Amino acid sequence: MIGLLPAFVVIPLIAAFILPLFGKKGKDAATILANAVILLLLVLAVVAVYSGKQGIYEIGDWSIPLGINLVLDGLSALMLLAIATVATAAMLFSARYMEQYTAKAKYLSLFLLMVAGMNGVVLSGDIFNLFVFLEIASLASYALVGFGCGHEELEASFKYMVLGSVGSIFILFSVGLVYGHTGTLNMAYISQTIQNNGGLNAGLTFALALFIVGFGLKAALVPFHAWLPDAHPSAPAPISAMLSGILIKTLGVYALSRVVFNIFGVSQATGWLIIVLGLISMIIGAFLAIGQEDLKRLMAYSSISQIGYVVLGIGLGAALIQKGEDKLASLAILGGLFHLVNHAVYKSLLFLNSGSIEMATGTRRLEQMGGLAAKLPYTRATCAVASASIVGIPPFSGFWSKLILIIAAILAGYYWIAAIIVFVSLCTLIMYLKVHRYVFLGQLPEKLQNARENKGTMLFAMAFLACLCILMGLLVIIPGLKEAVLDPAVKVLTGGFEYSRFVIGPGG
Amino acid sequence: MRRSIYLVLTFIIWILLTWPFADGTVDLQVVVAGIIASAFVAIIFHDILPKEHHVFVSPIRIFWFLVYVPVFFYYVTKANFDVVYRALHPQMPIKPGIVKIKTNLKSDSAITALANSITLTPGTLTVDLTEDGYLYIHWINVKSDDVEQATCLIAQRFEWFIKKIFE
Amino acid sequence: MPYALCFLLFMIGLYCAVVKKNMVKIVIGIMVMEYAVNLFLIMLGYQAPVQLTKSEKQLLSTTPIAAGQGPVVSDETGQTEEKLSVPSVAPILSREDLIEDENGQVKISQLFRMTTVDPLPQALVLTAIVISLGSLALMISICIRTYEKYGTFDITEIRRLKG
Amino acid sequence: MKGMTVIVKTISSWVKVLIILFGIYIILFGHLTPGGGFAGGVILASSYVMLMLAFGREFVQKDLPLSLDSKLDCLGAVAFAMIAVLGYVFGKSFFDNFLSQFGRHLRLISSGTIPLSNIAIGLKVGASLFLVIFILSTFRRDSSDDKQE
Numbered sequence: 001m002i003g004l005l006p007a008f009v010v011i012p013l014i015a016a017f018i019l020p021l022f023g024k025k026g027k028d029a030a031t032i033l034a035n036a037v038i039l040l041l042l043v044l045a046v047v048a049v050y051s052g053k054q055g056i057y058e059i060g061d062w063s064i065p066l067g068i069n070l071v072l073d074g075l076s077a078l079m080l081l082a083i084a085t086v087a088t089a090a091m092l093f094s095a096r097y098m099e100q101y102t103a104k105a106k107y108l109s110l111f112l113l114m115v116a117g118m119n120g121v122v123l124s125g126d127i128f129n130l131f132v133f134l135e136i137a138s139l140a141s142y143a144l145v146g147f148g149c150g151h152e153e154l155e156a157s158f159k160y161m162v163l164g165s166v167g168s169i170f171i172l173f174s175v176g177l178v179y180g181h182t183g184t185l186n187m188a189y190i191s192q193t194i195q196n197n198g199g200l201n202a203g204l205t206f207a208l209a210l211f212i213v214g215f216g217l218k219a220a221l222v223p224f225h226a227w228l229p230d231a232h233p234s235a236p237a238p239i240s241a242m243l244s245g246i247l248i249k250t251l252g253v254y255a256l257s258r259v260v261f262n263i264f265g266v267s268q269a270t271g272w273l274i275i276v277l278g279l280i281s282m283i284i285g286a287f288l289a290i291g292q293e294d295l296k297r298l299m300a301y302s303s304i305s306q307i308g309y310v311v312l313g314i315g316l317g318a319a320l321i322q323k324g325e326d327k328l329a330s331l332a333i334l335g336g337l338f339h340l341v342n343h344a345v346y347k348s349l350l351f352l353n354s355g356s357i358e359m360a361t362g363t364r365r366l367e368q369m370g371g372l373a374a375k376l377p378y379t380r381a382t383c384a385v386a387s388a389s390i391v392g393i394p395p396f397s398g399f400w401s402k403l404i405l406i407i408a409a410i411l412a413g414y415y416w417i418a419a420i421i422v423f424v425s426l427c428t429l430i431m432y433l434k435v436h437r438y439v440f441l442g443q444l445p446e447k448l449q450n451a452r453e454n455k456g457t458m459l460f461a462m463a464f465l466a467c468l469c470i471l472m473g474l475l476v477i478i479p480g481l482k483e484a485v486l487d488p489a490v491k492v493l494t495g496g497f498e499y500s501r502f503v504i505g506p507g508g
Numbered sequence: 509m510r511r512s513i514y515l516v517l518t519f520i521i522w523i524l525l526t527w528p529f530a531d532g533t534v535d536l537q538v539v540v541a542g543i544i545a546s547a548f549v550a551i552i553f554h555d556i557l558p559k560e561h562h563v564f565v566s567p568i569r570i571f572w573f574l575v576y577v578p579v580f581f582y583y584v585t586k587a588n589f590d591v592v593y594r595a596l597h598p599q600m601p602i603k604p605g606i607v608k609i610k611t612n613l614k615s616d617s618a619i620t621a622l623a624n625s626i627t628l629t630p631g632t633l634t635v636d637l638t639e640d641g642y643l644y645i646h647w648i649n650v651k652s653d654d655v656e657q658a659t660c661l662i663a664q665r666f667e668w669f670i671k672k673i674f675e
Numbered sequence: 676m677p678y679a680l681c682f683l684l685f686m687i688g689l690y691c692a693v694v695k696k697n698m699v700k701i702v703i704g705i706m707v708m709e710y711a712v713n714l715f716l717i718m719l720g721y722q723a724p725v726q727l728t729k730s731e732k733q734l735l736s737t738t739p740i741a742a743g744q745g746p747v748v749s750d751e752t753g754q755t756e757e758k759l760s761v762p763s764v765a766p767i768l769s770r771e772d773l774i775e776d777e778n779g780q781v782k783i784s785q786l787f788r789m790t791t792v793d794p795l796p797q798a799l800v801l802t803a804i805v806i807s808l809g810s811l812a813l814m815i816s817i818c819i820r821t822y823e824k825y826g827t828f829d830i831t832e833i834r835r836l837k838g
Numbered sequence: 839m840k841g842m843t844v845i846v847k848t849i850s851s852w853v854k855v856l857i858i859l860f861g862i863y864i865i866l867f868g869h870l871t872p873g874g875g876f877a878g879g880v881i882l883a884s885s886y887v888m889l890m891l892a893f894g895r896e897f898v899q900k901d902l903p904l905s906l907d908s909k910l911d912c913l914g915a916v917a918f919a920m921i922a923v924l925g926y927v928f929g930k931s932f933f934d935n936f937l938s939q940f941g942r943h944l945r946l947i948s949s950g951t952i953p954l955s956n957i958a959i960g961l962k963v964g965a966s967l968f969l970v971i972f973i974l975s976t977f978r979r980d981s982s983d984d985k986q987e
Contacts (some may be wrong), residue, residue, distance in 0.1 A: 006932040010919055017915040020908060060925070062932035128799055135806045139813060146817055156831050162701055166692060168810075172803060173685070176716045179796070246695045432764055495694045518859050525863050545862045553855050555978040620848040637843055805876065812970045819974065 002055040005070045008119040015113035017043035034108040045084040051076045057492045067185040071125035074488025079122040082344045084302035086245040090238035092199045092433045092461035115138035128185045130211045145235045157232035160227040167217030174210035188503035191263045201271040211259050219252020221282040233296035237355020244303040245317040245348030262499035264317040274315030282308030296354050310340045335404035342397040360451040371444030375451045380440050382466040389469045392425050397472030511550045518546035534634040591630040605650040609659040618674035625666045685711035698818045698828045709807045713800045720793030850892040857885035865960040869949040877883025882964035914962030
């Protein structure tokens with residue numbers, strides 16, 4: 001398995017550049033190839049998680065820190081699986097959905113480029129390489145947001161691009177600072193140098209602050225969230241699913257937690273900073289979402305709110321590790337990471353639903369729809385599952401992750417955090433009741449009499465994600481699964497500096 | 509024909525760029541790479557090259573070119589001193605202006621060579637040229653604004669040689 | 676001091692990107708930031724000139740790569756002569772860091788590292804320039820497309836998305 | 839766009855071949871002298887940009903159609919990745935320099951796969967940079983044509 005690590009980056013990269021060679025005639029062949037590549041990635045990711053192997057891969061046979069390395073540990077494997085799952089569903093969905101756009105081969109190419117970039121971010125063990133892959137994924141996503149070339153798309157893409165570029169520059173600046181202070185770019189060696197120096201000095205603290213701002217911009221935490229509600233609705237629906245489902249988590253939350261936990265080491269201040277960012281995101285995102293009239297925009301704000309949960313869990317873990325309560329910390333981080341995976345599934349399902357609705361009705365305005373329950377039964381069913389999941393109704397996946405977060409908060413003695421979690425869940429309930437009320441119930445407008453469900457791969461993609469939504473709860477209920485999938489990832493984060501020992505090896 | 513001429517030309521330039529004879533021996537790898545690169549360039553990009561390639565194979569034209577070089581340098585040096593004189597003279601005896609001259613040259617390369625010769629000579633500068641063989645020259649010290657006379661003063665001395673070389 | 680100027684340039688770029696209302700000017704501001712960071716990275720590799728003794732100069736007169744003794748050099752048979760040393764600290768050495776062997780001689784690779792600038796930031800900057808080239812092209816094309824749609828570069832007039 | 843005067847056209851058609859040759863030189867000697875795939879690719883692209891300025895877009899479009907250009911672009915990228923994968927197949931690891939035993943240093947054939955990667959990068963950078971400049975230069979023209987029609 002370890003020998004195959006570069007395949008996660010190389011296969012989509014090569015496929016991305018082969019696709020345009022097909023030209024206009026080979027559109028179907030291109031679609032099939034892209035789907036096959038993504039499925040292959042899914043299989044590889046499942047193998048990576050299932051085999052439980054961990055290790056590093058030295059590119060070009062150069063030993064670290066001279067060379068660049070790829071690292072597969074529990075967290076990376078979990079993220080790879082999440083990326084591959086969402087990408088599979090989105091790719092299946094776009095096989096039909098993207099027929100309405102002209103340059104489909106270019107779309108598929110950019111899609112694969114984005115997947116390659118995200119896989120690279122997750123696997124990279126070199127901080128500059130992390131930046132490079134982050135930029136690849138970001139550039140592909142900027143282009144995909146503006147793919148429709150309409151007024152809104154271009155405006156949203158420009159906004160996204162300006163803020164994303166500023167975030168990238170912050171990260172690059174911070175990488176430079178870290179290199180200046182530690183003399184190496186390998187994440188494990190940076191971490192080791194920091195441990196040997198006995199903590200952060202002023203320059204490294206500044207670098208950490210820049211990292212938090214940069215990755216916060218990528219993750220759309222609240223003070224830096226302005227681009228998300230524009231960018232995500234403007235993209236084509238499968239891309240919205242990818243962006244909201246997984247891109248902000250990979251580029252934002254994953255990179256942030258990797259940097260904070262494994263490289264710089266947690267501290268009380270960073271932990272609380274992250275908790276506060278998460279709480280603000282939760283509350284403000286939820287409040288803004290309720291007032292929206294645009295279906296996808298509502299979901300985008302809800303993404304901000306949900307990313308707050310993930311960040312809250314991780315921040316709570318960071319604060320608790322510092323207090324010495326390792327058990328509680330791992331519980332909180334488990335909640336955060338589990339919520340990350342859950343949110344990846346149900347938010348992408350919701351966006352795919354919105355794509356299906358938009359394709360059937362031609363509008364995204366809530367007040368122009370109504371009574372679609374009879375016309376779009378499958379969409380309605382899957383949307384109901386996803387909504388129940390995001391709100392946190394018991395058997396569905398969202399419930400379990402929120403439950404874990406609440407338990408962790410209560411056991412740690414932060415009752416007010418638990419109260420906020422419950423309160424924001426209620427807000428979420430309101431907004432998704434609003435979606436159902438406006439879209440599926442009520443009077444069917446005259447215009448929409450001809451609305452039809454789209455069958456085929458689109459339906460299959462939605463059904464696939466809906467099944468996942470229902471079954472994800474088993475991840476924590478069935479004992480063996482939790483140890484196999486989630487616990488290694490949690491251990492990586494709670495382990496902190498163990499990461500450097502793991503990469504460098506016992507002798508280093 | 510044209511391809512082989514350009515192959516040789518580009519190969520010479522390659523040799524000048526890389527100079528594989530540095531340590532007494534010939535570096536065969538560089539030479540072979542040069543042949544491949546020049547062949548590649550000559551075969552693929554020959555069609556855009558100008559048509560006056562026969563200049564390189566005619567000994568008489570090359571002879572006239574070799575004669576033209578010292579003559580041209582003589583005129584350039586002379587014009588240099590002239591401009592220096594005008595620049596340093598307290599009263600600055602200049603009379604700038606743009607004159608129109610006529611040329612009998614037909615081929616593109618010849619006109620280009622004439623225009624560039626005029627531009628390279630200090631004091632005169634080719635501004636524009638028209639389709640029917642007129643050139644507009646900016647002149648630091650306009651002696652005559654008559655087309656015939658200006659042609660005599662500026663272009664005649666180069667034109668003869670260039671005609672020998674290119675046409 | 677140069678670092679402060681670099682930071683000033685960064686701030687100018689940030690100011691330009693935040694305050695200006697013309698889309699092209701925003702892009703220019705972002706690029707100024709990018710170049711400030713590139714400048715900063717290049718300066719990280721700076722090595723102050725070191726006074727060398729005569730014997731050290733002699734030692735350095737052949738380039739380490741040609742002499743086959745450099746830090747990462749293999750000779751004709753493909754074997755590395757010097758064991759790859761793992762730089763766990765900054766790759767640039769100062770005079771205090773030099774380690775002499777039993778003959779009182781300093782290894783050429785150490786001397787080389789003491790007298791040359793750090794090449795790694797230059798590689799980083801090259802990569803960063805390529806990336807910024809890509810993002811610049813994308814940004815400018817989006818600006819042009821937006822201009823075609825809206826007929827203006829002023830972001831205060833491009834406001835279809837609200838809330 | 840009709841292009842510039844005869845002088846510019848003649849000179850640029852003379853010089854273009856030399857620029858391309860220089861670009862090839864920079865690419866091929868990237869592992870021995872300063873330069874390499876990126877710099878050489880930029881030089882290659884600049885030769886076509888010069889032609890575009892001198893002769894106009896239509897001429898260049900005939901010489902190097904956009905479809906061919908984008909194909910070259912993809913080909914360069916695929917070739918680069920393939921060299922990396924070949925390292926995995928024939929060598930120890932991905933990107934392994936599996937040809938490194940050939941040649942002596944300071945000769946042209948000395949660095950194994952690095953010159954090959956340089957060629958691929960040169961192709962990719964040259965094609966894509968020219969593509970970017972060409973497409974950016976056509977944007978406005980399209981819109982003004984639309985308005986006239």
